Amino acid sequence: MDSKDSTLVEQRPAVLPPGAVSRRRNRFTRIATPYLLLMPAAFLYAVFIVYPIFRQFDISFFNWHIFPDVANPFVGWSNYIRIFHDPAIRTASENTVLFLVITVPIQMVLGLFAAALLTDRLPGRGLWRALIFIPVVTSWVVVSYVFAYIFGFQGGLANAVISLFAGHTVRIDWLAQTWTGNAVIWIVSIWKGVGWSFIMFLAALDGVPRDLVESARVDGASEPRIWRHVVIPNIRPTITFVTVLLVIGASQVFTQVFITTGGGPFGSTSVLLTYAYQQAFSFFNFSYAAAIASLMAIVVLGLSILQIRLMRRNVDQ
Amino acid sequence: MSSVSLEKVTKIYPNGFEAVSDLDLQIEDGELMVVVGPSGCGKTTVLRMIAGLENISSGTVRFGDEVVNDVPPKNRDVAMVFQSYALYPQMTVAQNIGFALKMKRIPKIEVDRRVREAASVLGLTEWLDRKPTQLSGGQRQRVAMGRAIVREPKVFLMDEPLSNLDAKLRVQLRAEISRVQQRIGVATLYVTHDQTEAMTLGHRVAVLRDGVLQQCDAPQVLYDRPKNIFVAGFIGSPAMNLLEGVLSANLDVLTLGSQKVSLTPAILSRLPGLRQYTGRAVVVGIRPEDLPAASAERPGPVLTGDVHLVEALGAEILVHFVIDAPVVQLDDSSVTKDSDEILVGPTSSGSECVARIEPRHTVRSGDRFSFGVSEDRLEFFDIESGLAIWD
Incomplete structure (x- = not known):
């Protein structure tokens, strides 16, 4: 009995140290837990983001058809070559760049201006802050439909207001003309987007040390010079950050164009994404649409990297 | 260059809080005037009103003969050193120092010359191309002073x-500030809560409590002849001992608890006002250095107490x-937010003295010890x- 017991006692450490099972399990749990927690999100990301991106690149090299029994011949770079010879792409690109060049600076300036006004003790500034930010949290689809109604040819609010001031009936077909159609798209985008840059700048301005501004004031600086020498340098990281995100957003403009003008008349207000969408779902040129989207992704990625580098340099400085 | 005068200056904030009351x-x-007082006493508000960063609710601020109440800060020709130094982070030391001159549109060559001169005065020449983040606390402080030197301001x-520096650097820079102020030679207002700074730097010191001026005098006068209990308790470290005592009917004995201190008629010639306090309770103030150890060579009245802490500082011992x-009961308004700064420490078992x-x-905790x-x-x-109680 004694010898048996002692053998058992002696053997146990060699075969299985006391507590080894739970320690090993603990180690496994510690390493595995983060991966297990990440898995649902990673799975969704892989299925709905990563796979479509690669599939899109894949499709862009074939003449791909949605019907299962039709052959999808490999066409190489021809879809990409077609992009550079397509006059409609030229219009869509111009409209996209124009949209970016017009809406981004205006959103930045208006957002900064509103933030500057509302950081000071303006009466009812809480209400103003809410009013400016509300459009940001509303749906693009709803807002686009509302603006399509406001600038509608028949019974639109814009025409009604102009008629009231003009004293006679004015009927402008805002959405059916290139420049007015584009202008409506810019207006809705600025109106909805300005609240976001406003909130960003508000936070940045709150972070400018009051001592610095007062020091500049005592040093004899006028208000414009205080902005130039103290405020702007202090909020530069935010300015860069807001620019980067607005540029990415503007490159991907879609909903407001799709709903208000639908890219019309004759594609004159179309942007790259509405054109790609039209190619895919109106003309079933899925491969060509995939090539446009792929090229856009590369350009936007390049732009983003460039801007993030600039931002880092600014922050370091 | 000019003097600065505040006449009946009051500051009431929109929420009704009166930060400064009728300040003259x-x-x-x-002159280097130090305004000293505990946190929240209104001293920084006084400074900000002089700079023009804070509107005054009533009263008059003058630079020389000119009333500057409504003059904006940029036109007051005031140089200011902030607690945080307020150095422009994106600018070099040279640009920071020269900023005010640039704002005045002074030619670049002249700006460079004055910046270099100020930098050499403050030992900053080799740091001129650095950014503030690359400097130590003391160097930043010097840059902040450099900005004031180049200005040649009125005030x-x-x-x-x-306040953001360590004790050693503070002592070193205190001397430097004194030197810089003499060099600029303009009316200077220096705000601090540190009474040692106030005593060492100020030509005169104004003691403020709850926005009300308590006393404005030369440092030694404040120390020797405080006008009230607050000043007595605030100026000096350790603070003046404040005890409640009773004067006898013919002013020959002062009773402190169970102990009696004999007085001579000479005290009346020094403090004639005591005549009105015969047979009445008074607060008696005794500086810690005026309580030497009782000894045979030093005849006279003694005060005996139970020692509970001995701090040997090398050159002296704090007992x-x-x-x-009886405990000195300070009224509510005397109990400031920073009551720890006023070392009046009555205990439940009696009055604590130092x-x-x-x-x-040789004295140890637990001893019963006598002081002259x-x-x-x-x-x-x-x-x-x-x-x-004086006259």
């Missing part, structure tokens, strides 16, 4: 400029002891108003 203060040309304001004299004695004496009292070093205060 005159800072002469070239120089400093808001607790040394904390308790005597059974004595500063020579290191040759010299009547010509006693200060008396009215127990109701807290005002010093």
Whole structure:
């Protein structure tokens, strides 16, 4: 009995140290837990983001058809070559760049201006802050439909207001003309987007040390010079950050164009994404649409990297 | 260059809080005036009103003969050193120092010359191309002063400029500030909560409490003849001991708890006002250094207490002891937010006192120890108003 017991006692450490099972399990749990927690999100990301991106690149090299029994011949770079010879792409690109060049600076300036006004003790500034930010949290689809109604040819609010001031009936077909159609798209985008840059700048301005501004004031600086020498340098990281995100957003403009003008008349207000969408779902040129989207992704990625580098340099400085 | 005068200046914030009340203060040309007081006493508000960063609710601020109440800060020609130094982070040291001159559109060559001169005065020449983040606390402080030197301003304001530095650097820069102020030679207002800074730097010191000026005098006068209990308790470290005592009917005995201190008629010639306090309770103030260890060579009245803490500082010993004299009850308004700065520490078992004695004496915690009292070093205060009893 004694010898048996002692053998058992002696053997146990060699075969299985006391507590080894739970320690090993603990180690496994510690390493595995983060991966297990990440898995649902990673799975969704892989299925709905990563796979479509690669599939899109894949499709862009074939003449791909949605019907299962039709052959999808490999066409190489021809879809990409077609992009550079397509006059409609030229219009869509111009409209996209124009949209970016017009809406981004205006959103930045208006957002900064509103933030500057509302950081000071303006009466009812809480209400103003809410009013400016509300459009940001509303749906693009709803807002686009509302603006399509406001600038509608028949019974639109814009025409009604102009008629009231003009004293006679004015009927402008805002959405059916290139420049007015584009202008409506810019207006809705600025109106909805300005609240976001406003909130960003508000936070940045709150972070400018009051001592610095007062020091500049005592040093004899006028208000414009205080902005130039103290405020702007202090909020530069935010300015860069807001620019980067607005540029990415503007490159991907879609909903407001799709709903208000639908890219019309004759594609004159179309942007790259509405054109790609039209190619895919109106003309079933899925491969060509995939090539446009792929090229856009590369350009936007390049732009983003460039801007993030600039931002880092600014922050370091 | 000009003097600065504040006449009946009051500051009431929109929420009704009165930060400064009816303040009269005159800072002469070239004078370094220190405003001292506990946190929240309104001293920084005074400085900001002079700079123009804060509107005044009533009263008049003058630079020389000119009323500057409505003059914006940029036109006041005031240089200010902020507690945080407020250096522009994206600018180099040279650009920081020269910023005010640039704002005045002074030619670049002249700006460079003045910046270099100021930098050499402050030992900053080799750091001129650095950014503030690359400097130590002391260097940043010097840059902040450099900005004031190049300005050649009418008025120089400093808001607790040394409070972010360690003790050693503070002592070093205190001397430097004094030197810089003499060099600029303009009316200077220096705000601090540190009474040592106030005593060492100020030509005169204004003590503020709850927005009300308590006393404005030369540092030694504040120390020797405080006008009221607050000043007595605030100026000096350790603070003046404040005990409640009773004067006898013919002013020959002062009773402190169970102990009696004999007084001579000479005290009346020094403090004639005591005549009105015969047979009445008063607050007695005794500086720690005026309580030497009692000895045979030093005849006269003594005060005996129970020692509960001994701090040997090398050159001297601080003896904390308790005597059974009644506790000095400061009225509510005397209890400031920073009551720890006023080292009046009555305990439930009696009044706590501090004595500063020579290191040759042997004293231990738990001892019963006697201290000599010299009547010509006693200060008396009215127990109701807290005002010093002089004439």
